Amino acid sequence: VSARAVPSYAVGALVDRLVGALGADCVVTDPAAIAPRLTEWRRLYTGTADVLVTPRTVDQVAAALAVAHDLGAPVTPQGGRTGLVGGGVPHGGVVLSLERLSRIRALDVMDATITVEAGVTLASAKAAAADQGMLLPLSIASEGDAMIGGVLSTNAGGTSALRYGSARALCLALEVVLADGRRLDLTGGLRKDNAGYDLKQLFIGSEGTLGVITAATLGLAPALRDVATALAGVADPTAAMAMFRALRDRVGPALTTFELMPRFGYALSLRHIGRADALEAAHPWYLLVELSSPVAGGGLDERLSDWLAAMLEDGLAADATLAANERQRADLWRLRDALSDAQGLAGASIKHDVSVPLSRIAGFIEETSAACTAALEGLRPCVFGHLGDGNLHFNLSQPEGMDRAAFLALWPRFNRIVHDRVIAAGGSIAAEHGVGIQKRDELLLARGPVAIGAMRAIKAALDPRGILNPGKVI
Numbered sequence: 001v002s003a004r005a006v007p008s009y010a011v012g013a014l015v016d017r018l019v020g021a022l023g024a025d026c027v028v029t030d031p032a033a034i035a036p037r038l039t040e041w042r043r044l045y046t047g048t049a050d051v052l053v054t055p056r057t058v059d060q061v062a063a064a065l066a067v068a069h070d071l072g073a074p075v076t077p078q079g080g081r082t083g084l085v086g087g088g089v090p091h092g093g094v095v096l097s098l099e100r101l102s103r104i105r106a107l108d109v110m111d112a113t114i115t116v117e118a119g120v121t122l123a124s125a126k127a128a129a130a131d132q133g134m135l136l137p138l139s140i141a142s143e144g145d146a147m148i149g150g151v152l153s154t155n156a157g158g159t160s161a162l163r164y165g166s167a168r169a170l171c172l173a174l175e176v177v178l179a180d181g182r183r184l185d186l187t188g189g190l191r192k193d194n195a196g197y198d199l200k201q202l203f204i205g206s207e208g209t210l211g212v213i214t215a216a217t218l219g220l221a222p223a224l225r226d227v228a229t230a231l232a233g234v235a236d237p238t239a240a241m242a243m244f245r246a247l248r249d250r251v252g253p254a255l256t257t258f259e260l261m262p263r264f265g266y267a268l269s270l271r272h273i274g275r276a277d278a279l280e281a282a283h284p285w286y287l288l289v290e291l292s293s294p295v296a297g298g299g300l301d302e303r304l305s306d307w308l309a310a311m312l313e314d315g316l317a318a319d320a321t322l323a324a325n326e327r328q329r330a331d332l333w334r335l336r337d338a339l340s341d342a343q344g345l346a347g348a349s350i351k352h353d354v355s356v357p358l359s360r361i362a363g364f365i366e367e368t369s370a371a372c373t374a375a376l377e378g379l380r381p382c383v384f385g386h387l388g389d390g391n392l393h394f395n396l397s398q399p400e401g402m403d404r405a406a407f408l409a410l411w412p413r414f415n416r417i418v419h420d421r422v423i424a425a426g427g428s429i430a431a432e433h434g435v436g437i438q439k440r441d442e443l444l445l446a447r448g449p450v451a452i453g454a455m456r457a458i459k460a461a462l463d464p465r466g467i468l469n470p471g472k473v474i
């Protein structure tokens with residue numbers, strides 16, 4: 001985070017007015033209590049803050065924003081702090097934690113909706129839906145910590161977006177507090193609603209720069225009653241994409257997950273969780289594939305196994321294993337879920353979260369990996385992710401023995417290699433993690449001046465004093 005500008009407000013007055021408006025139990029000034037809020041998951045960015053505010057009610061969120069707006073103090077919303085682009089790192093002023101807004105307000109089985117406050121973790125919301133025989137169909141490895149406000153503000157994707165879409169697709173209604181403290185109720189939770197502009201879309205994916213989400217209504221799906229999961233070893237991304245197309249044609253909407261892992265990352269995962277290889281021999285690439293259906297006894301194991309047999313016969317798959325029970329399914333998923341953390345075993349890593357049209361993704365992986373390894377001897381690409389969505393975590397692990405800081409200093413250079421190819425392929429430089437601090441300058445390159453101008457106009461309309469999450473996104 002760049003050096004903080006000299007605040008135009010008196011910190012003492014900010015704290016006094018917050019205490020007056022919310023009560024002392026919601027206002028924290030102890031630097032030791034604030035310190036963990038100044039950094040983020042990857043420890044790449046550290047910021048500053050004068051005060052931490054932890055409201056229990058929407059009225060208190062509104063009161064905090066009204067005070068900050070009046071004084072011109074920056075406000076950085078925080079949820080579970082699992083964001084990966086530095087979006088929750090404060091830039092002075094107020095850290096606004098939504099974690100105490102943690103009520104599940106309603107669950108309606110007929111409407112197939114759940115209404116939750118911003119501080120409910122994704123895992124708790126999913127558990128509440130499951131208790132009523134319903135599915136909240138969003139899965140990310142951080143769901144035990146990530147909160148609904150953060151999940152919507154980043155428009156999180158994850159491993160079932162292929163079937164159900166990203167968080168945006170699930171959001172039917174929002175409650176938002178605007179920068180000046182006014183409350184905007186975009187409630188209703190209807191499946192069809194064309195009454196004017198769909199304002200909630202502005203707040204989804206805008207990373208706390210346009211308003212503070214305090215609650216949301218999310219659409220639910222019927223619980224799953226048949227699931228089939230397989231791991232396959234493949235030679236290259238071209239074979240993987242041929243397999244994807246064949247599976248999509250065979251099973252249609254039952255296709256829920258189609259994840260890609262390279263041998264390098266897969267081996268790190270095995271080491272990280274301390275288990276033996278799931279397949280007999282090593283393969284250059286791996287696919288984790290899942291089919292699911294709300295219909296019990298839908299024969300998904302058989303359909304997946306028939307597809308695998310055909311892929312082995314065609315020489316597209318080299319080997320495969322099908323989970324025979326829940327334990328084996330969980331075991332295969334651990335290999336994929338551990339991958340983000342496991343990369344730490346290989347030292348520092350330069351990360352890109354990109355998406356590319358499916359028709360070009362195989363060539364993109366091969367060509368961009370080659371360009372990266374040619375740029376730095378010993379570089380170890382770890383390209384994995386949600387292949388079926390065209391979404392790759394194009395991560396690059398440092399050469400063995402290289403100084404960590406010297407490697408990370410090359411990030412801008414690798415941005416040019418990776419992002420320029422993404423843009424040329426008609427892709428996006430921010431597929432699911434957002435822009436935050438990390439990609440703010442890249443966004444200017446990726447979107448044309450007309451789009452950036454429109455974004456700035458929206459920001460100015462909703463946050464005229466520029467207090468909401470300054471320095472992020474645009």
Ligand SMILES: Cc1cc2nc3c(=O)[nH]c(=O)nc-3n(C[C@H](O)[C@H](O)[C@H](O)COP(=O)(O)OP(=O)(O)OC[C@H]3O[C@@H](n4cnc5c(N)ncnc54)[C@H](O)[C@@H]3O)c2cc1C
Binds near residue numbers: 080083152212469472
């Ligand atoms: C191990 C791991 C795996 C992950 N896997 C995935 C994945 O598969 N797919 C994916 O998309 N992401 C993934 N992520 C990223 C992250 O979990 C998501 O971005 C998540 O949605 C962030 O939620 P959070 O509550 O932690 O938000 P935070 O990190 O607290 O905040 C994220 C952003 O949202 C803003 N914000 C937070 N709450 C609010 C609010 N109530 N109102 C307005 N703005 C707010 C913050 O200011 C910040 O800009 C992963 C992260 C980790 C650590």
